[in-house]
Amino acid sequence: MDAFYASVEQRDNPELRGKPLAVGGRPEGRGVVAAASYEARAFGVYSAMPMSRAVRLCPSLVVVRPDFARYKAASNAVFAIFREVTPLVEPLSLDEAYLDVTENAWGETFATAVARRLKQRIREDTGLTASAGVAPNKFLAKIASGWKKPDGLTVISPDRVEPFLQKLPVDALWGVGPVTAEKLRAKGIQRLVDVRTADVQLLRDTVGSLADWLRQLASGVDERPVTPNREVKSSGSENTYPEDLTELATIRSEIAEMASHAISWLHRRQMLARTVTIKVRYDDFTTITRSHSSLPTRDEADLTARAVRLLEKTDAGVRPIRLLGVSVHNFRSENDVDEAPDRLPFDYDKH
Numbered sequence: 001m002d003a004f005y006a007s008v009e010q011r012d013n014p015e016l017r018g019k020p021l022a023v024g025g026r027p028e029g030r031g032v033v034a035a036a037s038y039e040a041r042a043f044g045v046y047s048a049m050p051m052s053r054a055v056r057l058c059p060s061l062v063v064v065r066p067d068f069a070r071y072k073a074a075s076n077a078v079f080a081i082f083r084e085v086t087p088l089v090e091p092l093s094l095d096e097a098y099l100d101v102t103e104n105a106w107g108e109t110f111a112t113a114v115a116r117r118l119k120q121r122i123r124e125d126t127g128l129t130a131s132a133g134v135a136p137n138k139f140l141a142k143i144a145s146g147w148k149k150p151d152g153l154t155v156i157s158p159d160r161v162e163p164f165l166q167k168l169p170v171d172a173l174w175g176v177g178p179v180t181a182e183k184l185r186a187k188g189i190q191r192l193v194d195v196r197t198a199d200v201q202l203l204r205d206t207v208g209s210l211a212d213w214l215r216q217l218a219s220g221v222d223e224r225p226v227t228p229n230r231e232v233k234s235s236g237s238e239n240t241y242p243e244d245l246t247e248l249a250t251i252r253s254e255i256a257e258m259a260s261h262a263i264s265w266l267h268r269r270q271m272l273a274r275t276v277t278i279k280v281r282y283d284d285f286t287t288i289t290r291s292h293s294s295l296p297t298r299d300e301a302d303l304t305a306r307a308v309r310l311l312e313k314t315d316a317g318v319r320p321i322r323l324l325g326v327s328v329h330n331f332r333s334e335n336d337v338d339e340a341p342d343r344l345p346f347d348y349d350k351h
Contacts, residue, residue, distance in 0.1 A: 005066060006023050019039060032049065096145075169192065170189055184206060292306050
């Protein structure tokens with residue numbers, strides 16, 4: 001989807017159309033940009049940017065607080081269209097998915113035709129636009145989907161794979177972020193195709209266990225299937241505070257509230273969790289996590305107490321805290337609980 005949160009806001013409020021818009025937190029606090037309209041992107045405003053910087057780049061920027069209930073409703077409508085066409089839909093987020101349309105309900109022979117029809121249906125049914133990438137595998141389709149935004153359609157047929165790969169910088173590779181890309185460039189690996197001819201040991205020294213995987217992608221090889229309904233491995237929330245937290249009582253209260261949100265999620269899913277994790281980011285941006293595992297449960301008192309107790313393994317109350325988070329992991333269904341576990345519960349994270 002194109003600038004999804006911002007596009008939903010502009011669709012639902014005609015006064016916002018054509019204006020530079022950012023969805024996110026307050027600029028006078030520590031809010032960040034969750035989504036930026038294309039009008040805002042023309043000023044250099046992008047997601048994950050501090051909102052204070054976004055406003056400096058674009059003084060006329062309209063800032064809107066996020067409304068995730070509306071975004072979720074729009075997402076559900078889009079995914080319903082996807083699943084009319086194929087059951088092989090692998091969600092990546094609220095606004096992005098892989099579809100395997102080798103066989104499809106429309107009986108289309110070519111994926112390009114499916115993509116065009118999907119884009120038209122999304123526009124007609126939701127009033128939103130989407131960009132599509134059509135390619136022989138997930139890696140190439142992902143890159144192609146972002147090639148001609150907004151409202152784009154990029155097709156990489158098998159005979160165009162090699163010319164397409166030749167155009168790409170090394171940071172187009174899956175798993176290569178800005179830091180890794182800089183390390184690779186420092187070793188003379190500038191383009192994606194340079195990975196193919198790079199010394200194997202040099203590559204492993206630079207990217208570790210990713211080396212073999214990156215060499216495959218650099219050759220356009222990606223054999224991962226589209227996997228619908230991927231298993232959820234964790235759930236939780238986190239919050240960045242406009243002012244650093246220093247009072248231990250306040251920090252404990254925030255952790256308890258976030259634990260409550262995670263436990264509510266477990267109740268809705270009728271799931272139990274073995275592990276609770278807290279995340280703490282200090283004022284110098286040092287970030288740590290602490291975890292504790294025990295018998296599967298969704299008991300609010302138990303999980304909340306464990307989350308709060310994990311603060312004892314941090315510098316909470318000593319060092320100012322910028323961000324807190326709580327998540328639950330290692331799920332079990334109610335019908336799949338070990339009566340007698342074969343090992344003792346984990347102790348507190350020693351890291």
